[in-house]
Amino acid sequence: MITIWACLCAGDVLLKREGPTLSLPVGDEPPVELQPWNVITTLAYPLAPATQALASTQTMAPPQTTTTAQKQTNRNGQDRCDSCQVKVVRLDRPVTEGEGLEMMNLRSSFDVLDSLDYAIAGKAAELIYWDSNTKFCGCCGAPMKFHTEISKRCTNCGKEVWPQLATAVIVRITRRDTDGTEEVLLVHANNFKRPYYGLVAGFVETGETLEEAVQREVREETGLTIKNIYYFGSQPWPYPCGLMVGFTAEYAAGDIRLQRSELSSGGWFTRESMPPIPGKSSIARRLIDDWLLQEQPESSPATSAVP
Numbered sequence: 001m002i003t004i005w006a007c008l009c010a011g012d013v014l015l016k017r018e019g020p021t022l023s024l025p026v027g028d029e030p031p032v033e034l035q036p037w038n039v040i041t042t043l044a045y046p047l048a049p050a051t052q053a054l055a056s057t058q059t060m061a062p063p064q065t066t067t068t069a070q071k072q073t074n075r076n077g078q079d080r081c082d083s084c085q086v087k088v089v090r091l092d093r094p095v096t097e098g099e100g101l102e103m104m105n106l107r108s109s110f111d112v113l114d115s116l117d118y119a120i121a122g123k124a125a126e127l128i129y130w131d132s133n134t135k136f137c138g139c140c141g142a143p144m145k146f147h148t149e150i151s152k153r154c155t156n157c158g159k160e161v162w163p164q165l166a167t168a169v170i171v172r173i174t175r176r177d178t179d180g181t182e183e184v185l186l187v188h189a190n191n192f193k194r195p196y197y198g199l200v201a202g203f204v205e206t207g208e209t210l211e212e213a214v215q216r217e218v219r220e221e222t223g224l225t226i227k228n229i230y231y232f233g234s235q236p237w238p239y240p241c242g243l244m245v246g247f248t249a250e251y252a253a254g255d256i257r258l259q260r261s262e263l264s265s266g267g268w269f270t271r272e273s274m275p276p277i278p279g280k281s282s283i284a285r286r287l288i289d290d291w292l293l294q295e296q297p298e299s300s301p302a303t304s305a306v307p
């Protein structure tokens with residue numbers, strides 16, 4: 001049995017460096033000294049399907065199926081198999097010493113970790129967040145106890161809870177200019193930490209379909225109406241407990257009127273006039289890259305960004 005340690009502290013994940021590569025620590029013993037209360041839960045290792053989609057550049061890629069040989073190797077050459085287990089650990093304090101050990105912001109770890117290890121770290125972060133937010137029953141106030149690896153039960157009234165997802169939609173909207181040049185709608189949201197342009201996104205509201213949420217968010221944030229909404233792909237977004245669902249759509253009507261409480265700027269961009277765009281870890285980038293790689297018969301230098 002191979003044990004993989006997903007140890008986190010305040011949004012940072014503990015990594016093991018071997019030469020130039022970083023991965024989640026592996027071994028029978030924990031990578032650092034732990035207290036009994038540090039280990040949140042033990043999970044089976046999630047073989048390929050869900051996590052492979054994250055790294056896939058192909059829209060709607062079918063899940064990679066592992067048949068008889070339930071075994072694979074991550075990019076660091078480490079064995080990963082169905083007899084692996086993951087121990088999810090909430091550290092009391094950041095690890096500052098230990099040979100080859102270092103802590104890294106979970107989001108930054110996408111750029112250095114194997115996609116499977118990153119997915120595990122993300123799931124661990126979500127479970128730790130969920131655990132710390134469900135110590136007591138929402139109905140009667142009594143303490144909650146783990147019932148399974150991913151559920152808790154109230155010690156008094158028996159109410160069960162599972163980790164809840166905050167579902168968000170994100171949409172790539174394109175249109176043809178009068179001369180036939182294709183443009184994409186990009187926006188800068190007030191909560192973006194860097195000066196890049198991304199896609200319209202927002203949380204799904206109660207009682208809404210995903211497609212309705214896409215239409216509403218676009219209407220609210222830009223004043224535009226859209227058509228031909230199609231599913232593109234999805235991505236766990238463990239910051240702290242999200243699921244991002246990506247769509248493509250076409251412009252139907254309207255002029256851009258930005259919702260200033262959400263967006264500081266935005267406009268239509270051609271493939272030749274792209275502003276800085278989000279990093280590789282996001283589904284926003286996958287949606288944009290997918291469009292950039294599509295065939296484009298003509299080009300135009302014009303853009304119409306709203307300052």
Ligand SMILES: [Zn+2]
Pocket residue numbers: 137138139140141142154155156157158159
């Ligand atoms: Zn209760």
